[in-house]
Amino acid sequence: MNKSKTKILLILSALAAIVLLLFALRSGKENSEMLVKLNASVAFDGERFMVSNNDTLDFLNTVMTVNGYYKLTGMNLHAGETYTLWPVEFAHINGTRLPAKQIPQQFSIWCELYSGEKGFYSRKLK
Incomplete structure (x- = not known):
C-alpha cells in the first residue's frame, strides 16, 4: 500500500x-x-516641448520622462490636445531641474487609461 x-x-x-x-x-x-501603444507625438524646438495626444483616449496620471532621468508626473493629457512644456518643468529624483543647455535625446510617456490598462510612448529626439 x-x-x-x-x-x-x-x-x-x-x-x-x-x-x-x-x-x-x-x-x-x-x-x-495590458500595455497599450499610445498615439502621441512630441517635438522640441530648442526651447520647449510640444506634446500632442493624437489618440481617442485620455492619458491619465502621466509620467513624462526626458533622457530617462528628468520627469514630469501627474498630468492628464486629453484626447486631441497639444501641450507646451518647458524643460524646467522636468525634475530629477534628487530635485534638480533639466538643465537648459542639456540636449533632450529621448522622450517617453507612461500613463493609465480609463480601461485600467497602461499606455506607453517613446521617441528619440533629433
Whole structure:
C-alpha cells in the first residue's frame, strides 16, 4: 500500500506543478497585453516641448520622462490636445531641474487609461 500512496502523491505533485506553471504563463501573458501603444507625438524646438495626444483616449496620471532621468508626473493629457512644456518643468529624483543647455535625446510617456490598462510612448529626439 505504501507504493500506491507514493504513486498518488507523485501524480498529485506533478499535476500541481503543471497547474502552477500554466497559471504563471497565463499571468505573464495578461500583463504584457495590458500595455497599450499610445498615439502621441512630441517635438522640441530648442526651447520647449510640444506634446500632442493624437489618440481617442485620455492619458491619465502621466509620467513624462526626458533622457530617462528628468520627469514630469501627474498630468492628464486629453484626447486631441497639444501641450507646451518647458524643460524646467522636468525634475530629477534628487530635485534638480533639466538643465537648459542639456540636449533632450529621448522622450517617453507612461500613463493609465480609463480601461485600467497602461499606455506607453517613446521617441528619440533629433
